[in-house]
Amino acid sequence: MARVCSIRGSRVRSGGKINRSGLAKKKGGIGRHVTKVVKRKVAPNLQSKRIWVPELNRWVRLTLSAKAIKTINKNGAYVTLKDAGLV
16 A cells, blocks of 8 residues: 555655754854754655545545545545545
């Protein structure tokens, strides 16, 4: 299963974590210095959900991000799925 939201298309992104050492200047140190930059992956909060769509009179199984679930709660299942091109 691909780690992609069915509605929003949210997927795993790459990012960077910056490691710093030292005491900040405003705290009396000589400043913070970058010691290492590491690549990392930022994954969306994906859930596998079964949603009842009354207009279709059936269940639909989707992989959704948490934000997409909130969108479905707000706008309704049928309207959201229609906008995403899944119905």
